[in-house]
Amino acid sequence: MIASAAVLLAAAGCSVPSNTPSAYDDAVKASFIEGCTGDIPETGGTTTTLATADFCGCAYEVFADLVPYNDDARTDSAYSGYPADAPTFTQFNDELNKSDDPGAVWATLPESVRQELDRCPLGSGPLAPTTTAGPATTTTAAP
Secondary structure (H helix, E strand, C coil), X not given: CCCCXXXXXXXXXXXXXXXXXXXXXXXXXXXHHHHHHCCCCCECCEEEECCCHHHHHHHHHHHHHHCCCCHHHHXXXXXXXXXXXXXCHHHHHXXXXXXXXXHHHHCCCCHHHXXXXXXXXXXXXXXXXXXXXXXXXXEECCC
């Protein structure tokens, strides 16, 4: 399943400008690809790869092209055919973060979006999780 896109921060009521993204931008893309690939900065000598960068870049473009970022973006003409009852990108991300059943969250996306995501290049598949621990020790989960 698609990994979480971005960590959304709430700054309601603050007099300082919010740093929460309000639209697809370079920061959202970088965060999405980082979470999707699992290429999160190394911690204690361990890194994990979840999916290929090609797959994740393609998946991001599908979301940016077909799924409104938030409720405000629903009025953008680019998303005029998007179903009113389907989740926005931020709603989808929030549900993925809360759910114990990512497959059920995945099913909330319109079929047309899921079909486009299925067309993203998998290379050798979204990779089975690969963990590299310490110097020169690699453990790869079998598919």
